[in-house]
Every structure is written in C-alpha cells, then in structure tokens.
Amino acid sequence: MSILSLADFASSTYRDVNWRDIFCSAGSAVSSNAEPIGLINRENIIMVPDNFLDYKNIKICFPDNYSALVGEDILYSSFPCSLVSGITFLRVDTDIKINKSENVDKCYISFLCEIASGMYSACNAIFKYTHEHLSRRYIDDTAISKNSIIQSDFSVVYVMLEKLAIAVKNFFTIYDAIYCTSLAIEILLILSRLSGARSVLRNRSIELMYHFKIFERFMLV
C-alpha cells in the first residue's frame, strides 16, 4: 500500500473534487460543441480552463451573448499558476461592449446554473464521504459520527444542502449564483472542520472552498 494512502479517507465513496472539473463540466454542458468555454465578468476579466492552448479562439460566454474572441483582444493577466488549480484569468484589453443591463443571456445563466449544480454535487460528495469516514473512526468504542457535537454539525450541513438544492432549482439571475456560492462556502467550511487535516490536501474541501471564494469575488463586480 502506498505511503500516500495514509492520508486517505476511510470511505468507499471518496472522490476528488475540484473547481476545474466543476467549471469545465458546466462550460461543456452549455457550449454548442460540448467543448469547455470561458466566462467573462463585468470588469472584462475572463475565467477560463488552463488547458486552452489556442487563446486566439477562446469561446467565451458573455452576459448578453456567446461568441469567440480573437487573440489580440486578450491580455494575459493571471495569478501565478500555483495559486489557482486548473483555471486561469485573462483580461480583455479592448473596448468590447459588454451589456451591463440586467438582461442576461440565457446561456450565461445556464452556465452559472450548471456551476451551482456542480457545487451542490461536490458538497454532497464531501458530506457523504466525511460522514462515512467519521462513522469508521472511533473514540472510546463510539463512532465519532455519533458524538452529539459532530452530529449537530452534520445536521446544520444537511439543512444548508437542502437550501442549496432548492436554490439550484430556482436559479434565474447572477445573484442566484452568488447566493449559491456563498451557501456552498459555508457548507465547505463546516465539512472541512469535520474532515480534519485531510481537508487541506489537494482536491479536497479547503482547496474547493478557496476556489469558490475566488469565483464569488469574480462574480461580485
């Protein structure tokens, strides 16, 4: 058994969760050819999967349309790659007119809704494997998941997950995306506390929460 497996969760349902997968799956779901696409905010900054080799033909989902940019329009302006996992940020450097009205294109909202749905799914997965892990860990012959403080935390998460599920079903505006992200961040904070040190590793709750925070800031402009 690999030495790295010592950091595994005691759970048969564990799966890696990461922002890149959520973002790319959402983009693929709404793009015309099932290819990942980028998302632009109201400050002309684009969030895009980092495996776009050809930045001259990035398809971007705009609030008011859905089109391709050409390379000359884009200024490369990203965080160092160690600070974001699987995505990058670019800045549109020309006077592209972005409609700042409240009329938001259906595709844009669908993209955000798919992201919210991915957030819900990721939180659910972490909820499940964390609970399973703590059911298999014991203190004084009692499963940790049976501890009343731990159960209280899981109960709070359950209520918030139900709220998130309903919010995803009733998703109509950019503000719904911000609300869902904020809920997901609250959920992950509790779940990461329950998971202990395992949550600081890659593809787990702390990394996901961090990317949700960045996404929240990206949308809140």
Added chain:
Amino acid sequence: MFKKFVDPEIRYGKVFTDYARSFRQIALDIHENPSCITNYFNLPAIDFLVSDDSSTTLGRTHHLEALSYGDPGVLLACPGPSLSGVAMRELGSHEQIRDFYRIVKDKKIRTCFALTEPEKGSDATRIKAKIIKENNRFYLSGKKCFFGNGAVAEMGLVFAKIADNPVGMRAILLTSDILNSDLIEKNTLSQFSLRGAQIAAMRFNHVEIPEENILGAHLSACQNGSLAMIKIFNQFRTGVGALAIGQAQAIFDICYKNYASFFSNLTLNAMHSSLTNARAFLHQSAIKIDHDPMDGLCVSAAKVNATHTAEYVIQQCVDTLPFDVLLSEPWIVKSLGDVFCWEYMEGTTHVHHNQIARQLDGIVNNIV
C-alpha cells in the same frame, strides 16, 4: 477616520521587520516549490531560526508572528528546531539538548515532529506506533501522518508507545542515519495551501533505534508520558496562533496602506481591534504558560480566537478588495488559501472546545 495604524518596525522591531521582508520576497517561489528553500539558507532570518535554543513561549509568540508577517509558508519550510526543540528541552538530557541544537545550527537542518497518526489523530494517549525490545535492541514500527517537513527533515522526534498504558509513551530522536534507512517510507503529501509546511506521511517498518535515542531515560514515566505532551503543546500553541495573526496583520496592513478607500472606517477599526485583542490574548496566555506549562485553558482559548480572527480579517479583506486588485496582489490571494490551515495545527477548534468544556466546572467556580 481610522488612525490606529502601527508601523511593523514599531510592533516587531527593525531586525524582525527586515527578516519578514526577506521572507515576503521569496514567498511565491517557496509556495511554487518549497524545496527551493535550500537556495536561501544564507538569509539572516534563517541564521536566527537555527540559533534559537532558549526562547520562552512569549518570545516565540512574538518572533513567530513577526516572521509570519513576512510569510508563514517560508517560515514553515525553514530549517530550525521548531516544535522538536521545545520537546527536546522538555524530554532530553543536558547532553542531548546541547547536541541537538548544535547540529541544527551548524548544519542548518530541517526538523520534524511526528506525533499524529492516520487513524488516531494527535491524541497522544491513543497512538499506535510502538517501540519493541528484541534481543536487547529496540525497534520502531508505526505510521505517522500530517506533520511538517517529514520527508525532507534530517532530524526530528517521533512518538511511540513503549508500554501499553497512558504513561508508556516515549519520544525518539530521529537522526539523519535513521531517517535515511530503507525501512522508513516517507513522502510529502500533495497540498494546495500553505505548501511550505510540506506535511508528510511516514511509515516505520521495524526500524532499529539506538537505546540512547529514546529520550527521557532520566525522567519518571509520568514526566515522559502524555503529561509531557500536554506541556510541549501548551508551549507551542500560542506560536501557531501567532503565525495566524502575523499573516492576517500583514494582509490588513497592505489593505490599509494601499487600498483603504475600499474599506469603511467601521470595518478597518473592527479588524484592527480584533487583531490587537487576539495578539494581547496570545501574549497573556504565553506569559501564563511560561509561569506554568500545564495551564492550558488560556492557550486553548487564545489559539482558537487567533485562528478565527485571522480567518475573519483575511476573508474580510478579500471580500472587500475589487477583483482587479486581487489579480494584482497574488500574496493576498495566497493567504486566503493558507489561512484555513491554522485550524489544523496544534489542535482544532473542536479539540480546544473539548479542553475548555472539561474545565468548565473550575471556570464557573472561579467566577467571583
């Protein structure tokens, strides 16, 4: 108007401010590749760290905050005695302590402190790693996980049971000879945040340990057991709180100096008061621990408060700054990831709340 800004040179002194500055300059490099810390072993800050063989809890709380103000990831990647030094001073003989500090200083080595186990966490009374005696030789077997610098350290301490009872725990000094054994498997775990910590997993497969490396031969079983662990952790917990506060103070200072217009006076004052209060709480607790290392109630509360304060301040700053500014301030963004890691060092909030809960009767009785 917010007018309470304190220059870091006044708070930490010129020398530590310079040390902090040198850490900040290499912060993103170390985050990208923690092993490149070896390129910076000539930094005066590292000379200071490897030479620290006598700091008090209060002194450590002060200087760890100052260095974390530079960058906590760099600090954690650095050579130095760290938690192993505190434990050596508690459990080692005079000669062992002297030799440990001499080697750390002369060779500028990184150290590790292997207590936490994958199935038992850091509950010292329940660890499963064992030292067994066979034909007058001692052998160590067991698994350790989630401790800093495990795969890169050239010296450190590991904790194991020599007898199956609460006082049967012993600290074992790991030298480079032992750590290079083929019977030890070790690897750095893949982290996204606070990557300088290089948390690791390690497995000891019947590793022979020279008897003189089993610390505490001159101490009673009680002095060696879990009580010793409580004293060691109590002496280091305010240091972890200080790492959190140093980082949050740095983010606050950047925001105040460069981006104050985005913040309301109310928010600036609230963050400043929280940081000042958390620092005073840590210092008061450190003074208590220097007086009585078993007085853990205050440090538990101070560590929890410092962690939460740092999370609050850094999140508040990130939530307030425009996204454009965040793009131009990668160190602030890095800190947003790092800050959630303090929770898991030297006891989580749950653990500390349990500690406090166990002493509630005494707390209530002491209320006049």
